[in-house]
Amino acid sequence: MANLHLQNLPMAESGSAGTSVEDWKKAFLWNLYYVLGRFPETASLNDKYLALAHSVRERLLDRWVKTSETYYRKKARTACYLSAEFLLGPHLGNNLLNLGAYDEAKQAMEELGFNFEDLLDQEEEPGLGNGGLGRLAACYVDSMATLEIPAVGHGIRYEFGIFDQVIRDGWQVEIADKWLRLGNPWEIPRPEIAMTVGLGGHTEHYTDENGRYRVRWIPQRLVKGIAHDTPILGFRVNTANMLRLWRAEAVNSFDFQSFNTGDYYGAVEEKVGSETISKVLYPNDSGLEGKQLRLEQQYFLVSCALQDMMRITLQTAPDPSHFHEKYAVQLNDTHPAVAVAELMRLLVDEYGMDWEPAWEVTRRTMGYTNHTLLPEALEKWPIGLFESVLPRHLEIIFEINRRFIDEVRARYPGDDERVRRLSLIDETGGRSIRMAHLACVGSHAINGVATLHSELLKHEVLRDFNDMWPEKFFNVTNGVTPRRFLMLTNPGLTKLVSDAIGDGWTRDLDKLRLLEAKADELAFRDAWRSVKRQCREAFAAEILKKTGITTDPASLFDVQVKRFHEYKRQHLNVLHIITLYHRLKRDPHCDAPARTVVFAGKAAPGYMMAKLIIKLIHAVADIVNNDRAIAGRLRVAFVPDYNVKNSQRIFPGADLSEQISTAGKEASGTGNMKFAMNGALTIGTLDGANVEIRDAVGAENFFLFGMTVDEVQRRLAECYRPYEHYRSDEELKEAIDAIADGAFSNGDRELFRPIVDNLLGTDPYMVLADYRSYIDCQDKVGRAWREPERWTRASILNVARIGQFTSDRAIGDYCRDIWHINPVKVAE
Numbered sequence: 001m002a003n004l005h006l007q008n009l010p011m012a013e014s015g016s017a018g019t020s021v022e023d024w025k026k027a028f029l030w031n032l033y034y035v036l037g038r039f040p041e042t043a044s045l046n047d048k049y050l051a052l053a054h055s056v057r058e059r060l061l062d063r064w065v066k067t068s069e070t071y072y073r074k075k076a077r078t079a080c081y082l083s084a085e086f087l088l089g090p091h092l093g094n095n096l097l098n099l100g101a102y103d104e105a106k107q108a109m110e111e112l113g114f115n116f117e118d119l120l121d122q123e124e125e126p127g128l129g130n131g132g133l134g135r136l137a138a139c140y141v142d143s144m145a146t147l148e149i150p151a152v153g154h155g156i157r158y159e160f161g162i163f164d165q166v167i168r169d170g171w172q173v174e175i176a177d178k179w180l181r182l183g184n185p186w187e188i189p190r191p192e193i194a195m196t197v198g199l200g201g202h203t204e205h206y207t208d209e210n211g212r213y214r215v216r217w218i219p220q221r222l223v224k225g226i227a228h229d230t231p232i233l234g235f236r237v238n239t240a241n242m243l244r245l246w247r248a249e250a251v252n253s254f255d256f257q258s259f260n261t262g263d264y265y266g267a268v269e270e271k272v273g274s275e276t277i278s279k280v281l282y283p284n285d286s287g288l289e290g291k292q293l294r295l296e297q298q299y300f301l302v303s304c305a306l307q308d309m310m311r312i313t314l315q316t317a318p319d320p321s322h323f324h325e326k327y328a329v330q331l332n333d334t335h336p337a338v339a340v341a342e343l344m345r346l347l348v349d350e351y352g353m354d355w356e357p358a359w360e361v362t363r364r365t366m367g368y369t370n371h372t373l374l375p376e377a378l379e380k381w382p383i384g385l386f387e388s389v390l391p392r393h394l395e396i397i398f399e400i401n402r403r404f405i406d407e408v409r410a411r412y413p414g415d416d417e418r419v420r421r422l423s424l425i426d427e428t429g430g431r432s433i434r435m436a437h438l439a440c441v442g443s444h445a446i447n448g449v450a451t452l453h454s455e456l457l458k459h460e461v462l463r464d465f466n467d468m469w470p471e472k473f474f475n476v477t478n479g480v481t482p483r484r485f486l487m488l489t490n491p492g493l494t495k496l497v498s499d500a501i502g503d504g505w506t507r508d509l510d511k512l513r514l515l516e517a518k519a520d521e522l523a524f525r526d527a528w529r530s531v532k533r534q535c536r537e538a539f540a541a542e543i544l545k546k547t548g549i550t551t552d553p554a555s556l557f558d559v560q561v562k563r564f565h566e567y568k569r570q571h572l573n574v575l576h577i578i579t580l581y582h583r584l585k586r587d588p589h590c591d592a593p594a595r596t597v598v599f600a601g602k603a604a605p606g607y608m609m610a611k612l613i614i615k616l617i618h619a620v621a622d623i624v625n626n627d628r629a630i631a632g633r634l635r636v637a638f639v640p641d642y643n644v645k646n647s648q649r650i651f652p653g654a655d656l657s658e659q660i661s662t663a664g665k666e667a668s669g670t671g672n673m674k675f676a677m678n679g680a681l682t683i684g685t686l687d688g689a690n691v692e693i694r695d696a697v698g699a700e701n702f703f704l705f706g707m708t709v710d711e712v713q714r715r716l717a718e719c720y721r722p723y724e725h726y727r728s729d730e731e732l733k734e735a736i737d738a739i740a741d742g743a744f745s746n747g748d749r750e751l752f753r754p755i756v757d758n759l760l761g762t763d764p765y766m767v768l769a770d771y772r773s774y775i776d777c778q779d780k781v782g783r784a785w786r787e788p789e790r791w792t793r794a795s796i797l798n799v800a801r802i803g804q805f806t807s808d809r810a811i812g813d814y815c816r817d818i819w820h821i822n823p824v825k826v827a828e
């Protein structure tokens, strides 16, 4: 601790570029002193975390300024990723990794006497997303920077992100996510970059000085959007791109009129009202939230982002007709789809362009990524609600629709049924706007997120659009960043791989294929097994810390972590656990290997069935874990508060990845990729990207079960009767009866009745139809685990062949097929 004394502090300089151990120490002490106003002896853990974070930030800013200067000078065409969610995960470790200075910073902190892990752990998760969709956006900004693509992410700076999950008596309880409480060292507020966003009001139609028909929107309310920028550093490059998150603020903090008349609270009211727009993330994953505030959030994001882009376009272009040359805008699902109408409004109303050229600019700008086939997640806004928030945009959408319908009628004369299906307006029940249709019509490119999903889009959900414009349709299979989800989370495996094949794979993940040659070396397999064993030990320690449940690191770690949703079928997994339990009770000598089944995931607060499934998992765990008769053979644990930070402690320790959705329901999945990248084998259905993962790693290294999409559709058409499965399958009946009879609820037969009734009644996700196939497949898993050499070989091959699932490949696809954007190098 000798060098921690004040007289040793470098008072004059922070040394903001170097990354040697000495540079980090200097920078740390300088920041602790000058930024935080602390001295080492009394600094809290958070002070120390902040001091290190600010030291890293200085190094990012250096690259960031050079990056923006380069883009400005080269007038770079820029990708703009518009997303209501960015599920980033902690920045500190990732930035150090990308800087190439992780080990130096770690050593510096240790030499100063601090525990580096504790410093990393101090960072709050910026949980500005629900699950896969938001995490995808975060992987994509990482990859865009790494590939040196001029790019900006635009999102919302929610004051409260996704809730923290705690478990009380087996039930999920939601706690507000106060992620900004201790400060956020990664963001730079830009109070001067402020956009005014209108809401409500009415429109006026007039003739301008040139005799042209024009429309003026008179909003009832104005809200200010303030930019908050976070630098996103690429991996071992000088590029630091920008994630720009918008925070809502009142245009005037006080309405002085009301203030002067003595209505102090009335004056504050407007301020409070405006700020609610960016107050909280809606916690629904793949589900609709038809609230006015949600629409206001969507429009707020879109309007701020497009106004900002327009401002920048006009810095170099003579007029807004060049907008699409400067920007490629990608819509991450339909949440930002109102961008189509907003860009039209800006071009036509604000900049006086004619409709046709404005429409050309809009269509050439926008690309739309569809993320779901679930009907309940396809966004629709009731016309009345939409009009009350965005009256001018409704007019624009009607006009887009009028022209579009004319086009449809010209193409398909007399086909009124087709017109009805394609219309942007759904006329059934109360009229509503189909946001996916708006996005399709207003974009030049439409893509799904896995091959199977893109095919289902073309031939089912968006079939009529595909008939009209087949050239608009693309597939871009999702990917995940190997920086965060392999190098950062799994240093043991990273080192083993690099020692074996060099570190070329860290820049080009396809080079992992060099591992194939190692899969047959006994010594390498031994080393691989030993790394996986260490990972399980760390995971077991984490499970113990979070749940108090002890697990055996020698057992098979069977893991399902993802949002809770019936289509993801965590309850199918539970039926397997109960079946195994019954077998172990009946025959303690049966040949099933010891298994630890781990769950984690949040349920939307209003999704009762999902919350009841969480309760069921805890109830089953309680019985199984405390049953002496099967001691150690089967354990069940639920790790609370699944988020990016916690996930990084889960993937490395997994042996088996559960990807068991009903075929046709999971658009892609990305958890499946993170697991395989860490050497877990998958048990899965032919759904989403599972199909491509299986093709890549080899059918013999993947445990396939269940109905195909075609079989699911056929069974549904034939009128599916789940009860038949219950009646005819002894083990299934026994498992469901145990739940129904209260075996896991102290004899309470009511508690889980909704689950039992749902499964025996309609079973909308066909859990029972896939039960037998799943159980038999799990038996195969058990037998394979009993052959460690075979298992290890398969694990190595999963990693060796996972290269195509990097988000770098996905971003390469977007750049080539949809955005037509090339890298721009940033000099040192």
Ligand SMILES: *Cc1c(COP(=O)(O)O)cnc(C)c1O
Pocket: 130, 131, 132, 133, 135, 561, 562, 563, 642, 643, 644, 647, 668, 669, 670, 671, 672, 674
């Ligand atoms: C990757 C990830 C997801 C998506 O998981 P799926 O299994 O693809 O649904 C959700 N949440 C977090 C925190 C993730 O890291």
